Amino acid sequence: MNGVTVLGAGVAALLLTAVSTRPLGRLALRWGITDHPGGYKTHERPIPYLGGVAIMLGTIVPFAAVVGLDDVRVTAIVLAAAAVAFLGLVDDFSPLSLLIRLAVEVVAATGVVVGGVQASLTESWADGPLTVLWIVVITNSFNLLDNMDGALGAISAAGAACLAGTAFVCAQPAAGVLLVTLALASLGFLPHNWAPAKVFMGDSGSLFIGFVFACSSTLLVTGKGTGAVIAGLLLSTFVATVDTGVVLLSRQLAGRPLLQGGNDHMSHRLRRIGLGTRATAAVLALMAALTGVLGLATALNWISPLTVAVAAVGAVLILIGLPQRVRVYSSDRARSRPATILERRR
Template sequence: MALRWGIVDRPGGHKSHRRPTPYLGGVAIALGTLVPPVALAGPAVQPVAGILVGAVAMALLGLIDDLIPLPPITRLAVQALAAGVVVVSGVVAPLTGTWLDVPATLVWIAVVTNSFNLLDNMDGALGAVAIVSAAILAATAFVSGQPLLGLLLAALFLSALGFLPYNWAPAKIFMGDAGSLFIGFVLACSAALLVTGRSAGTAIAGLLLPTFVAIVDTGIVVLSRARAGRSIMQGGTDHLSHRLHRLGFSKPLTALTLAALAAVTGILDLVMTLHWISPLNASLIGLGAACVLIGLPQRMRVYPSVSPQPSPIGKR
């Protein structure tokens, strides 16, 4: 369908693929994720219903953006509305214990959704991370007494697993924004739901650890572009995956490395949920690891250095 209708990602700019590659993988992931919970569990109850509505909006937003690139302000507006639906349905991360938790949850969902969108920058990378993150977060949901959320995440895990062989390097199809925004939104909202009503320490660890790879990747990009005076809105090859590739990692090994990192932090979140480690220790480990992983890659030169131009004779 993508090839017949011309829904393809064409080479050019900072993109590494050499031939037009079909989109619509994200549509398959979204359908495979949404149909099982609705079919098996019937009408969803709040707040999972809010997540489903927002996820559909993200998939449609991403699909439109794949076909006709949208202005950033339009994307952010739709993401804010979708996040608002989720918050109104009862998902609020208790970071401060005050009314500030509502806007903080809105911002966090939007930021993490876009972080996963940015993580889709190399064959198999986001697919592998999504498989691991969704599987472990599903287990966390089941042990937390959230079976409907667990079913949704299990469906996402299986959908991403079915998609990955076709997206493995060299990719035969891309998920596009329809898939990356959908995956990011579901994982961000699921993590927020699992910490709703918990302590602030649990909330910090429960938000950071399941989405660790995407947050670290975005932190690396934002910091490196700020240091280089580059806009964070333009594309580039300065992501964590690109840096690993420069170190000699193949694309499959890069995807597996990111998935392994997601597995470690996801399991740490599950261990915290099982009360085998305190929320404080889990938060300190997650925050410390994030700071190290965001800071270390800054030592790798990504952008060419600009030498100062000599001043004309007689002028300073």
């Protein structure tokens, strides 16, 4: 597989997503698949979903045209990711229960693990269930990360591009092409989602992106030692991991329901200290790019995996703790709405 072919797949992904997003948004408006203002959300008019469908098509169609079904493990990732995206699409139509969502995600993740994608943390039977748990947690972490205009699209474009480089270095060309098409599809979606957003990706997009990131990062550390596994998994999903940690810790400390939606994510805290919406998305994307480059350097053996693993764990803990200084809750700790794992928007 030569560079021209990979570049062609990426360009096709960008164009397909960029061209299809607006028509899908109009279709969402016609069908009433929109995110309505209210509560902790900041937009003042209904914003259509289905941008995630454009991202999924832009990722999968060029990938399938170039790679086909030759790589069993990557094919398992693509098929399972499509199933998870469909789950998100159904949820965008009509919210599903947490049990149904988790059940589908567990089945999809199990299919990927059975297909040969597994992180070796304990070198025992427990690695399978632990990998499934990791995939499900990270998938939902990316889902929760979609909470501000342009944020997840920018993070996905930057992070997937770096992870694609790591895939090619690790002699995983099929995964590399998948990540290239995801990066360029996310980039093609950004003009429609950059603040002020005209279209949202919805759960179909955020779950799809999260699942591909979780499974691809796991694939790239399959068969490697513990240090390489920890470094690879944390660096490729760094922003989502930190964001989820920040939210869960702050809600625990404040005595609030852990799964309640609200403006207490990393993006909202950056806004609180003076950054605009676009600047916030750019900062988070830069963080994803920096950790992605560090992961690539580790794959190239420029840095010891164990050293990077220790540094990554330390950085995660520090970055979960520091944002707690930014005040995001009112003194009366009022509950804005019932607890749910689906933090729809803003």
